[in-house]
Amino acid sequence: MKTKVCGLKFTSNIEALAKLPIDYMGFIFYPKSSRYVGEELDVFCLKNIPKGIKKIGVFVNEDLDIIMFKAKKYGLNGIQLHGEESLQICESIKRNGLEVIKAFQIDEEFDFEKLAAYRSSADYFLFDTKSKQYGGSGKKFNWGILKQYKGKTPFFLSGGIGADDVKDIKEFKHEQLYALDLNSAFEDVPAQKNKNKLARFLKEIKMTTKNKYAVDERGYYGQFGGAFIPELLRANVDELRENYLKIINSKQFQTDYHRLLNNYVGRPTPLTKVENLSKQYGTNIYLKREDLTHTGAHKINNTIGQILIAKYMGKKRIIAETGAGQHGVATATVCALFGLECVVYMGALDVQRQAPNVARMKMLGAKVIPAVSGNQTLKDATNEAIRDWIANPESFYLIGSVVGPHPYPDLVTRLQSIISKEIRKQLQEETGNLNPDYVIACVGGGSNAAGAFYHYLNEEKVQLIAVEASGLGVNSGETAATITIGDVGFIHGSKTMLMQDEDGQITEPYSISAGLDYPGVGPLHAHLAVSGRVSYISATDQEALDAAKLLAQSEGIIPALESAHALAALDKIKFKKEDVVVVNLSGRGDKDMETYMKAFA
Amino acid sequence: MNRIDQLFQTKKKNILSIYFPAGYPHLNDTNSTLELLQKKGVDLVEIGIPFSDPLADGPVIQTAAKRALDNGMSLKLLFQQLENARGNIAMPLILMGYWNTVYKYGVDHFLADCRKSGVDGVILPDLPVEEYEEDYKAKFELAGIYNILLVTPQTTRERLMQIEKSAKGFLYMVSSLATTGGILHYDSKREEYFKKVSQLDIPSLIGFGIHNKESFQHASRFANGAIIGTAFIKALQAGNSEKFLNGLR
Ligand SMILES: Cc1ncc(COP(=O)(O)O)c(C=O)c1O
Numbered sequence: 001m002k003t004k005v006c007g008l009k010f011t012s013n014i015e016a017l018a019k020l021p022i023d024y025m026g027f028i029f030y031p032k033s034s035r036y037v038g039e040e041l042d043v044f045c046l047k048n049i050p051k052g053i054k055k056i057g058v059f060v061n062e063d064l065d066i067i068m069f070k071a072k073k074y075g076l077n078g079i080q081l082h083g084e085e086s087l088q089i090c091e092s093i094k095r096n097g098l099e100v101i102k103a104f105q106i107d108e109e110f111d112f113e114k115l116a117a118y119r120s121s122a123d124y125f126l127f128d129t130k131s132k133q134y135g136g137s138g139k140k141f142n143w144g145i146l147k148q149y150k151g152k153t154p155f156f157l158s159g160g161i162g163a164d165d166v167k168d169i170k171e172f173k174h175e176q177l178y179a180l181d182l183n184s185a186f187e188d189v190p191a192q193k194n195k196n197k198l199a200r201f202l203k204e205i206k207m208t209t210k211n212k213y214a215v216d217e218r219g220y221y222g223q224f225g226g227a228f229i230p231e232l233l234r235a236n237v238d239e240l241r242e243n244y245l246k247i248i249n250s251k252q253f254q255t256d257y258h259r260l261l262n263n264y265v266g267r268p269t270p271l272t273k274v275e276n277l278s279k280q281y282g283t284n285i286y287l288k289r290e291d292l293t294h295t296g297a298h299k300i301n302n303t304i305g306q307i308l309i310a311k312y313m314g315k316k317r318i319i320a321e322t323g324a325g326q327h328g329v330a331t332a333t334v335c336a337l338f339g340l341e342c343v344v345y346m347g348a349l350d351v352q353r354q355a356p357n358v359a360r361m362k363m364l365g366a367k368v369i370p371a372v373s374g375n376q377t378l379k380d381a382t383n384e385a386i387r388d389w390i391a392n393p394e395s396f397y398l399i400g401s402v403v404g405p406h407p408y409p410d411l412v413t414r415l416q417s418i419i420s421k422e423i424r425k426q427l428q429e430e431t432g433n434l435n436p437d438y439v440i441a442c443v444g445g446g447s448n449a450a451g452a453f454y455h456y457l458n459e460e461k462v463q464l465i466a467v468e469a470s471g472l473g474v475n476s477g478e479t480a481a482t483i484t485i486g487d488v489g490f491i492h493g494s495k496t497m498l499m500q501d502e503d504g505q506i507t508e509p510y511s512i513s514a515g516l517d518y519p520g521v522g523p524l525h526a527h528l529a530v531s532g533r534v535s536y537i538s539a540t541d542q543e544a545l546d547a548a549k550l551l552a553q554s555e556g557i558i559p560a561l562e563s564a565h566a567l568a569a570l571d572k573i574k575f576k577k578e579d580v581v582v583v584n585l586s587g588r589g590d591k592d593m594e595t596y597m598k599a600f601a
Numbered sequence: 602m603n604r605i606d607q608l609f610q611t612k613k614k615n616i617l618s619i620y621f622p623a624g625y626p627h628l629n630d631t632n633s634t635l636e637l638l639q640k641k642g643v644d645l646v647e648i649g650i651p652f653s654d655p656l657a658d659g660p661v662i663q664t665a666a667k668r669a670l671d672n673g674m675s676l677k678l679l680f681q682q683l684e685n686a687r688g689n690i691a692m693p694l695i696l697m698g699y700w701n702t703v704y705k706y707g708v709d710h711f712l713a714d715c716r717k718s719g720v721d722g723v724i725l726p727d728l729p730v731e732e733y734e735e736d737y738k739a740k741f742e743l744a745g746i747y748n749i750l751l752v753t754p755q756t757t758r759e760r761l762m763q764i765e766k767s768a769k770g771f772l773y774m775v776s777s778l779a780t781t782g783g784i785l786h787y788d789s790k791r792e793e794y795f796k797k798v799s800q801l802d803i804p805s806l807i808g809f810g811i812h813n814k815e816s817f818q819h820a821s822r823f824a825n826g827a828i829i830g831t832a833f834i835k836a837l838q839a840g841n842s843e844k845f846l847n848g849l850r
Contacts, residue, residue: 228700228727228728228729229656229727229729230656230657230726230727231729231730231750231751231752231753232726232751232753232755232775232778234729234753234755234756234760235753235755235756235757373660373663374653374654374663374667383654383656386656387656387657387659387780390657390778391778391779391780391783393778489701489705490699490700490701490704490727491654491701492656493656500701500705503675503676503677503702503705503706504652504676504702504703504704504705505652505653505670506701507653
């Protein structure tokens with residue numbers, strides 16, 4: 001849900017509030033209002049408000065010329081019309097490229113039928129309490145009346161909303177409720193808002209309103225997800241589903257999880273501005289340094305969280321699958337830390353390809369079982385891990401990405417969301433803005449991308465780019481670009497996009513990077529692709545190798561081959577000079593040295 | 602009347618069901634295997650639709666499925682083979698496969714082809730009962746194709762009730778928590794589970810781990826009969842399937 005703080009005029013107050021996660025600021029240009037900006041509104045201060053916050057001018061029955069003059073002078077993004085303005089005025093303003101918010105004063109007699117006429121000329125409606133002075137009464141109206149509003153134009157809810165209304169807002173469910181308009185209840189004196197009071201309220205609202213890309217009660221993201229598992233796994237999956245939220249929302253889990261992330265994993269990981277690369281691409285590139293975590297990849301964020309859940313559930317034996325061995329190592333690591341038995345399934349072919357990681361897992365005390373079924377890679381290792389879980393329901397299956405039956409995709413997404421949580425905070429400190437223009441991440445199953453995107457999913461202005469591995473090329477038949485070439489199907493208990501032949505047999509993927517060599521993708525990503533929220537592109541083996549070399553030689557950082565696919569996207573997008581681009585560097589390249597040595601020999 | 606109901610109305614005990622993968626060991630063996638099973642008095646047949654990722658199956662069925670796929674077996678081809686078979690085959694026929702192959706084929710198309718080729722029911726282990734009820738039950742019932750549902754030792758009483766409500770034909774009682782091809786051990790808890798399920802109004806067959814005459818007879822004491830899969834596939838592979846079937850009765 002968006003928020004608008006209205007009735008501002010004092011420079012220092014505006015500057016202070018600009019640091020809050022609000023979406024709109026409103027300035028009242030109606031001379032009879034006690035919050036009228038008058039002549040002292042600071043043009044320079046308004047121009048410096050971050051792009052993420054839209055500036056709205058509020059007028060009452062004003063002439064179009066004056067409205068447009070003020071809009072230009074103060075760089076307004078939209079106009080709120082709070083009187084009896086005609087349709088023509090709305091349309092003229094809209095034609096000038098400004099957002100139009102048409103306000104209406106609501107009481108029991110209000111006729112919602114008349115709103116239909118404004119449908120094409122107003123971007124939003126604003127529903128305020130009816131009063132004699134065109135709003136600003138500071139009183140609430142009976143929101144129940146809005147049940148009668150069945151139109152398609154989203155609206156701002158206004159009129160006396162205060163800190164005590166969080167619960168009512170949560171319970172007030174209206175499909176078109178778009179934003180809250182906040183004003184007098186957060187003031188010390190007229191037009192002077194209390195920053196702390198607002199900040200607390202915004203935080204509470206954020207926690208109670210629904211994220212439209214979140215999983216629903218049935219375990220679905222839009223049409224994708226669910227738990228398509230044999231009855232044999234039902235009790236196992238139900239046990240986890242019934243416990244996971246309770247556990248991760250508990251104080252004890254949060255304390256343990258964050259303590260381990262800070263003191264064992266090495267978080268927060270830095271956000272590094274890479275100056276040389278930025279210069280080459282003519283923009284501002286930041287790397288989120290998951291490569292600097294303990295064990296060298298983002299995978300540990302997830303295994304730390306899941307091992308705590310396993311411990312709280314009283315589990316003694318951990319099962320995991322691994323492709324490149326990164327998740328296997330991260331699992332073996334946390335099992336060693338917590339003294340739990342660890343069994344890792346790894347495709348027999350991958351056991352040969354990733355010998356150093358096999359050695360690490362063994363040294364950490366894990367038992368590595370080569371999966372000899374199917375094509376002997378990650379897909380088959382996952383099958384074997386699930387079969388083990390069928391036979392050993394008292395064990396905990398510690399899955400390695402945002403895949404599998406519900407609740408795994410949601411669980412792993414939540415655990416990886418620490419990545420974007422940190423990016424926001426770090427960017428704010430670095431650039432003064434929580435939001436970059438782009439976030440780029442590679443996608444195998446999709447966990448590092450889910451984590452890097454998570455807190456930006458509802459910030460529609462932030463462009464999210466996911467990079468799949470296209471191997472020898474999207475149409476070569478030797479590829480792992482699931483979303484690019486796959487279609488809807490079922491894999492490892494989830495309805496999602498996958499690579500399959502015309503008979504529904506799952507096909508073997510190919511990529512130079514073992515971590516991206518998976519024929520499916522998490523259901524969240526299938527949903528983000530179909531809904532258009534995230535752009536899915538791909539990079540070939542060669543493009544990834546080139547990108548890895550470039551980063552190594554211009555910044556002194558050797559990336560994992562998986563992460564190199566995300567870096568390869570820098571070549572595929574035209575950035576503006578002022579853009580802020582964050583690339584999630586999911587892991588370090590130590591494990592890939594043999595491949596790099598061969599490629600660059 | 603559906604042939605599955607007919608069978609359970611006329612025979613209450615020692616019902617023998619055999620599972621084998623289509624197109625195994627050779628592509629065109631499906632029909633000759635069916636004829637052999639009928640000749641040997643098998644009551645019910647489950648024909649496996651081969652799938653690349655059979656999650657609930659052990660190594661023997663996995664390998665057999667892979668071989669069938671390598672032979673060129675597909676659902677489309679299976680329906681063609683069955684259309685020729687039905688004339689000589691009176692046993693109820695059930696297709697057993699994973700949901701992805703059916704979904705990809707198209708559920709309506711699949712049901713229509715089941716009817717056309719005389720298939721009486723299906724077993725789709727990874728289509729959970731709630732998904733079935735929500736999206737597909739009406740279609741299956743309209744087509745008269747029975748969706749045979751699985752229960753396991755871990756299925757709670759509540760869930761058992763839910764499954765029974767949607768079940769048709771019989772319940773597939775999975776003997777143990779394992780993939781196919783294991784060994785079935787009896788203890789008091791297991792017998793209690795078998796008794797609980799066999800007390801329901803719907804008939805039941807026990808499967809997973811039944812591999813010879815002795816285990817068949819033992820399991821049949823707790824249900825209307827039992828299902829043999831892995832052991833029969835091993836016999837097919839060794840070329841002594843007829844002898845294996847002779848030894849079961
Ligand atoms: C460094 C690194 N990045 C990315 C991935 C891909 O996984 P995901 O898409 O779940 O982030 C892996 C998987 O092994 C990895 O090791």
